[in-house]
Amino acid sequence: MTMPTGHSDATNALTPPGTGWRSASDGATPSPATRTQSPVLLRVEGLRKRFSVRTGLCSKAYVSAVDNVSFTVEAGTTLGIVGETGCGKSTTARLVLGLIEPDAGSVAFEGVDVQTLTGPRRKTVRRNMQMVFQDPYSALNPRMSIGESIAFPLRVHGYSKAEQRERIEILLQQVGLHSQHASYYPHQMSGGQRQRVNIARALALEPRLVIADEAVSALDKSVQAQVLNLLTDLQERLQLTYIFISHDLNVVQYMSDRVLVMYLGQIVEHCTPEALYAAPLHPYTKALLASIPDVNPDQPPAAPLEGELPSPLSPPSGCRFRTRCAAAMPVCAAARPPMLQERPGHFVACHLYGPSAPAGTDEGHIPLTNH
Amino acid sequence: MVAMVQVPAAVPATPDTGAVAPRSYLAEVRTRFLHNRAGMIAVSALVLLAVAALVAPLLSPYDPLIGNATRRLLPIGSAGHPLGTDEQGRDMLTRLLYGGRLSLLTGMLPVIVSTVIGTVIGATAGYLGGPVGAVLMRTMDMLYAFPAIMLAIAISASLGPGVTNSVLAISMVFIAPISRVAEAATRRVIFLEYIEAARLSGASTACILRSQVLPNIFNPIFVYASGLIGLSIVIASGLSFLGMGARPPVPEWGFMLNSLRGAIYVQPWVAALPGFLIFVTSMSCNMMSDALRDALDIKDA
Numbered sequence: 119m120t121m122p123t124g125h126s127d128a129t130n131a132l133t134p135p136g137t138g139w140r141s142a143s144d145g146a147t148p149s150p151a152t153r154t155q156s157p158v159l160l161r162v163e164g165l166r167k168r169f170s171v172r173t174g175l176c177s178k179a180y181v182s183a184v185d186n187v188s189f190t191v192e193a194g195t196t197l198g199i200v201g202e203t204g205c206g207k208s209t210t211a212r213l214v215l216g217l218i219e220p221d222a223g224s225v226a227f228e229g230v231d232v233q234t235l236t237g238p239r240r241k242t243v244r245r246n247m248q249m250v251f252q253d254p255y256s257a258l259n260p261r262m263s264i265g266e267s268i269a270f271p272l273r274v275h276g277y278s279k280a281e282q283r284e285r286i287e288i289l290l291q292q293v294g295l296h297s298q299h300a301s302y303y304p305h306q307m308s309g310g311q312r313q314r315v316n317i318a319r320a321l322a323l324e325p326r327l328v329i330a331d332e333a334v335s336a337l338d339k340s341v342q343a344q345v346l347n348l349l350t351d352l353q354e355r356l357q358l359t360y361i362f363i364s365h366d367l368n369v370v371q372y373m374s375d376r377v378l379v380m381y382l383g384q385i386v387e388h389c390t391p392e393a394l395y396a397a398p399l400h401p402y403t404k405a406l407l408a409s410i411p412d413v414n415p416d417q418p419p420a421a422p423l424e425g426e427l428p429s430p431l432s433p434p435s436g437c438r439f440r441t442r443c444a445a446a447m448p449v450c451a452a453a454r455p456p457m458l459q460e461r462p463g464h465f466v467a468c469h470l471y472g473p474s475a476p477a478g479t480d481e482g483h484i485p486l487t488n489h
Numbered sequence: 490m491v492a493m494v495q496v497p498a499a500v501p502a503t504p505d506t507g508a509v510a511p512r513s514y515l516a517e518v519r520t521r522f523l524h525n526r527a528g529m530i531a532v533s534a535l536v537l538l539a540v541a542a543l544v545a546p547l548l549s550p551y552d553p554l555i556g557n558a559t560r561r562l563l564p565i566g567s568a569g570h571p572l573g574t575d576e577q578g579r580d581m582l583t584r585l586l587y588g589g590r591l592s593l594l595t596g597m598l599p600v601i602v603s604t605v606i607g608t609v610i611g612a613t614a615g616y617l618g619g620p621v622g623a624v625l626m627r628t629m630d631m632l633y634a635f636p637a638i639m640l641a642i643a644i645s646a647s648l649g650p651g652v653t654n655s656v657l658a659i660s661m662v663f664i665a666p667i668s669r670v671a672e673a674a675t676r677r678v679i680f681l682e683y684i685e686a687a688r689l690s691g692a693s694t695a696c697i698l699r700s701q702v703l704p705n706i707f708n709p710i711f712v713y714a715s716g717l718i719g720l721s722i723v724i725a726s727g728l729s730f731l732g733m734g735a736r737p738p739v740p741e742w743g744f745m746l747n748s749l750r751g752a753i754y755v756q757p758w759v760a761a762l763p764g765f766l767i768f769v770t771s772m773s774c775n776m777m778s779d780a781l782r783d784a785l786d787i788k789d790a
Binding site: 212215217241244245247248249251252253256257258259260261262267270271274275319320322323 | 681682683685686687688689690691692696700701704705
């Protein structure tokens with residue numbers, strides 16, 4: 119997919135001239151000087167979540183949705199998370215935001231463990247983490263006008279009517295809509311417009327961290343590009359930190375500074391998007407990359423990933439990918455591969471690498487590659 | 490293929506503002522409701538009955554409680570008594586007009602009371618789920634297990650006769666079905682992303698229920714409740730027919746139907762009049778609720 123160039127100019131042109139941007143850095147956010155050091159904004163460690171599923175009258179089974187997920191996000195950067203549907207991307211997002219309580223692990227925002235906070239302190243930290251939702255249709259209350267939807271978080275935090283009105287106008291302009299749109303209802307708007315409203319609402323409380331969960335998946339390709347450009351544009355203006363979740367590798371590559379690849383609730387690879395494309399290490403990542411349709415019609419289609427995603431009710435022992443992995447070895451069933459730094463800044467959880475690597479193997483010998 | 494790739498570049502990033510006239514949801518619903526002929530006839534009939542009941546003293550020169558023993562059971566169309574007289578010589582038109590006061594009240598009031606209580610119970614149970622929701626809803630199921638009229642009679646009998654008690658009894662009968670409608674509607678809504686968005690903003694449960702859940706579950710509840718008005722009148726009439734509602738000589742359609750039972754062979758048309766009004770009211774309520782459902786169902790998106 120080719121991203122249009124000159125897009126940000128076009129997006130800027132949507133904003134009426136002379137708009138007073140209220141930057142997210144008003145007040146507490148770090149100055150550009152501290153930003154260059156890229157302090158860790160969010161640190162997630164050992165996050166684990168199981169959901170119980172009723173399988174019979176008295177029997178229960180557990181779905182391991184997220185298993186031992188750790189990562190950090192530096193201020194002002196974008197972390198991309200990719201993986202198939204059901205790999206735990208959205209659950210991870212909801213655990214980070216506190217919409218779901220984790221079974222284990224910690225989420226620290228600016229060094230403060232969010233779970234230990236209660237009452238108003240919790241509310242203050244939480245308002246710094248907001249989310250852009252996947253479905254532009256169900257993310258907006260159909261009985262509330264656009265203005266009411268955007269103002270709702272402000273109302274909750276006790277802003278006056280006048281402040282709310284002022285903020286609605288600024289936010290609508292920031293996301294490239296007219297202030298008259300405040301009186302519209304969701305069913306009167308297009309998918310792209312709704313997603314802009316969705317973004318405006320996420321920005322209402324001037325958050326530091328915005329999690330976009332499949333934020334453009336439901337949109338047409340051309341509208342996708344507009345919304346992605348809007349997001350990058352807003353990131354620059356408001357010094358936002360993003361966690362960008364998608365199943366679309368192209369979109370994640372375009373947006374991210376670092377990429378996490380998830381499979382069945384676990385992180386299998388963690389690197390820069392350039393490294394992910396140029397030299398993927400994990401067999402799953404290679405399979406994912408191979409599945410991207412090529413624009414070159416002469417290129418033979420890649421061999422598809424074989425087999426079904428195993429049931430998360432009984433994930434495979436050891437490495438969870440081994441049932442579909444062409445390079446699977448006996449050790450893969452026995453032990454869970456540790457996350458190792460194979461190259462500088464490039465982490466992978468696979469037995470093909472590190473101490474358990476079979477003699478004489480490097481990534482060149484692994485089948486599935488077409489790069 | 491190559492051309493497709495270039496599409497995003499070719500499309501200028503215009504603000505995707507359609508030329509949609511901003512029209513509020515309620516304005517849309519009102520227009521659609523006003524254009525529904527059956528609905529408007531039903532509403533007119535109900536308004537006519539209610540207004541007539543309120544201004545009854547202006548419409549009729551007779552006292553609804555005092556009869557003339559020499560002019561008993563006159564047929565419809567008698568001089569001075571267009572709808573005849575009852576078994577005590579009281580003017581039927583007057584009694585029907587005055588009777589509308591109690592009958593419409595016992596039709597509306599229980600529905601309003603039970604809608605408020607049932608919605609609170611159902612929405613709370615649906616939103617909280619878990620043990621709290623289970624306890625609330627299983628209690629409702631127990632109430633629901635009894636046939637409506639049996640439960641109303643049982644409650645009414647234990648509270649004693651009287652209009653207030655019959656209103657209370659009917660309210661309690663309706664709480665269970667309304668709370669079930671509210672619970673089902675709530676459970677459909679709470680998994681939608683805008684509820685998560687509201688939770689992210691730090692809003693309290695009560696605030697989310699009031700501002701996010703309630704407006705979205707109100708349609709099915711309102712439609713269901715407006716259909717109950719007719720049933721409520723029928724049950725209230727039944728209770729007073731059994732002597733547990735309004736006490737004589739105060740006119741009430743159900744009780745009038747009961748007391749005119751003996752005259753059914755002498756003046757069948759006069760005796761059927763209160764029943765006819767009960768029928769008209771309950772039909773109108775059902776037609777109004779159908780029209781409302783059509784009007785509200787714009788496209789739930």
